[in-house]
Amino acid sequence: MYCDESGFTGNDLLDQGSTYFAYASVAINHEEATEYVNNIIQKYKLQGGELKGRNLLKSTKGKKVIAEILSTFKDRIKVGVYHKKFNLACKFYEYIFEPPLSEKSSLFYQIKFHRFISNILYLDFVCRSEEAEKIFSDFQNLMRKKPNYLFSSSETPDMSPLDDIKTFCIHHRDTINQELNSLQGTDIGKWILELSTSALFSILCDWGKEFNQLKVFCDVSKPLKENKELFDVWIGIKDKIYFDFFQGVEEPITFNLSQEVQFVESDKFPGIQIADVAAAACAYAFKEGVNQNTESWIEHIPGMVIGKSVIPDESYTDPNTLDATRNLILLRYLAEKSINKQPLLDGIEEFLSAVTHDLNLNPSNRIATIAENSRSDAPYFNF
Template sequence: MADPIKTPRLISCDEAGYTGPKLLDDNQPYFAYAAVDLTPDEASAIVASARAKFRVQAPELKSSLLRKRDNWPEIALDILKPVKGRAMVIAADKRLNLAGKTFEYIFEPVLEKMNGLFYHYDLHRFVMNGLYRILFVTGEPAPKLAEELQAFMKSFDPADAPTVFAAADKSAETHEILACVLRFARGYAAAIAEQSKHLQKQVNPTAKWTLDLTTTCLFSLLLHGWGHHYDSLDVLCDDSKPLQAMAHAFDGFVGRSDSAELIGAGSRPATIKANLANPLRFGSSAANPSLQIADIVAGATTDLLQHQADASYRDLAMWILPHMHPHTMLPDDDFIDLNRPKPRMNLAALQELARRADHGEDPLAKMDEFYESQLAIERKAKSFPF
């Protein structure tokens, strides 16, 4: 009998809400990626039971088909109850992610030599949540500026975003955060364009997937999730073009039993760990019942987010929420609440960066001292508990 400690643990992964690098799809505003810890026999038993109970005639369980039924939340919950504690799911608001990519591809090229300072103070989250609230008003179509941002982050060609790289609009409707972002982009356009060259489609064939969330979510689910639970993982993914294009990024974790500290987006280092027994495997959900369960988890998550006020989803929410990974990316107004000290500091820093951009000044010179001065102001006002 095989030693259970050394036998790789099967982790099966699938997504819902996939629109590739297009993040402005009004019909699918959320993306979810799920990873379940089930053996093939366990998954087969759950699938067989659900197919019999709910008289599923289709060859496999698919959330895209089951959600057409009036009692879909009940069906999803019934399927998922046996999977309690055996699933993780990451959800992302696609428009918030686009706002976050704005920081990554407009600010990061300019600030990269000192980026740890800005991540420490959550400037990226301040910009991300600020732009989200400004650009995306519920029920309204995506504005031209958002379309330009998406176009630039597909091609990395400033010509695709003329408004972004032109002077900031000075109308009364222009929010201070947006104005500063536009001024920053205009002032450092040359540096941004230069640093973005290696990402352009004609140079990097995987650039078309830059805005895709699949790879990022899988990284979190494995290296900040299941990799900490089991000594060895056998990762099976539903067929996915972006993952197949980026699967090599996980090859370095094959046979790697150590852990590492990741320092970057946050004030505390995070431990990453995942010992893959083999490179990522890909398969069809029809042939792998565990992928069908992952599909149900992911599909139920995106549907819950789109029906948060619907009472029929309340019980399903009680199952899903404890299984949501901490890296879930949903809007958080705490990062832009100017009644809080850190958002006030970040607004001051953003205004200073915009001022430097206007005058062609060094964006990094003494910015650590600038933040320290803002911190001193907050401490003097006793708004910080330290």
């Protein structure tokens, strides 16, 4: 497996010039990759002696090269695609909501509460809510160890979903800070927001479904090298373990490496160049969509993108669904418990069971509940 990325901005997920991060891999041996890259460089008379995805995207000829590469290797490429701002919203849940809820975190993941919170934050951000922009900016600064307070406790909530989130953060600041402080001085803490490590791990798990053992080469990456021990533990692991992540669909959480992950220079390993082209093409296609610049090769991309990619999905805030309504009620419940300094998790199963029962019996309550708890300018609660 040869792996490379496109759109890397490290811990800065609010970079204005780069919306998507893509991490790509290709299953190929060194000899085949060398022969293929040399032939395509000669065929198209490319300059520089090396394939670079960002350069190929700049010209009509380059896009033809991309189309040929994706068509040739479409069944041997896997790519993880990550919307950066949305990933910041997902990490917000992981590091802000997860610590106070950790004793029963699996319950909240089962009802997709994490997806609800992440999509609310993201959608509020894209509609240019000043409150959401402040949340994102403050959170990123906090995680990057810049002196900052996430919120001011003097702010008065106005009972919108976003203010319920703010209320939750204010009242559980000590628990959240304790979790973040535990990561200080570690490599995980240093690269806490960057996406390369989780992307590579997800891709290798996906390849593990097809191959019993993997030999992995990555383009030189500082965060991956510093997190190398996270991959070393999978050397010689032959057992395949699956986990039910979503509605009965089991996905692997293991893979077997034949050796340590190798970090190599792309000019000496053409397989890296093929992965670079795939990553650049996917990041560009997700940003631009189908147009005259992508129509010759975008058709190949859906089959390459792994299921563990992380991109926004508004269906998790759809007011017509039981899940969205229940999660909105749950958010308000957690905010009120926080204000009253009551234990968050006492009786949580009974509460959710009662809410689910009521919403199933009275579907009309869904829209009424959403309408009572939404701001008029929130795009995810307008109908």
